[in-house]
Amino acid sequence: MEENDVDNRGDINGEHEADDNEELARGPDMRYELTITFEEAVFGCEKEIELLRWETCMHCEGSGAQPGTETPACLGCQGTGKISPEPQSSYASVIICDQCQGAGYDIIVLCEKCRGQRRVRNHHRELVNIPAGVGNGINVRVTGAGDVSARGGTPGNLYVALTVKPHSFFKRQDTDVLYELSISSKQAADGDEAKVPTLDGQTTILKIPAGTESNRLFRLAEMGVPVVHSSDRGDLFVLVKVSEDNS
């Protein structure tokens, strides 16, 4: 699977993949708090973040042993990494050998880089793709970008927890956006065409019918926030406020 495909998926809270076979070896998940602007959330963005994470030690390739030194089979598990306390017991009772921590071998000379830990703490830069339409509280999952566990194996996932800054005049609710437009009492009485800002930084024309009263709500269909991983969009609502002065 390509990294970008995974990045592009984004993840709504709670939709985590569970893989029972990998659960034992998979490293811990990481959480990273990221604040983005209103526009970045609406249209998506790429953000480079820096993580301090556990990675497989490259010096020993994750074995924990100094390269070139012997790694005899563990006597506690006969090299399998697992032990069954009772021979007749069920599959579920198979546990990881605590003498070798599941590796299946003994380390005679510790790796000089990781001192036998098989992993090292590294500063890592990750380019995270934030899909269009995300909002406050959404976690963007980057599969495999988390920590490697002390037993090696597949790294955990990285969850980028988003906080979205409010906009100075657009108010967002899910995929809909509200904009408050002030018009004069003359415009309201006679009708007019008013410019309304759109999310992409442009403007659109709103036709105000003659006799419009204050607090009337106009709906500009599909000019709101995109639905994540969809071509659908919410709406832009314009709440008209008639100002008292006759300018």
Ligand SMILES: [Zn+2]
């Ligand atoms: Zn090492």
Ligand SMILES: [Zn+2]
């Ligand atoms: Zn063992």
